[in-house]
Amino acid sequence: MSELLVALGLVLALEGTLYALAPGAMKTAIRQMLDLPDQTLRTAGLVALAAGVALVWLVRG
Numbered sequence: 001m002s003e004l005l006v007a008l009g010l011v012l013a014l015e016g017t018l019y020a021l022a023p024g025a026m027k028t029a030i031r032q033m034l035d036l037p038d039q040t041l042r043t044a045g046l047v048a049l050a051a052g053v054a055l056v057w058l059v060r061g
Contacts, residue, residue, distance in 0.1 A: 019026050033041065
């Protein structure tokens with residue numbers, strides 16, 4: 001359970017860093033995402049999910 005909380009903390013730290021360093025770029029990215037079809041976002045989410053699971057699997061073996 002503590003590893004899950006550490007992972008969540010890392011995600012929040014990375015997200016926060018992006019918003020703190022480049023808020024304008026993040027707003028632009030969000031506007032562009034709103035124009036994408038749902039299927040494209042879903043596919044990108046599934047690819048990110050698979051990459052994350054594969055990375056954890058490789059590291060934790």
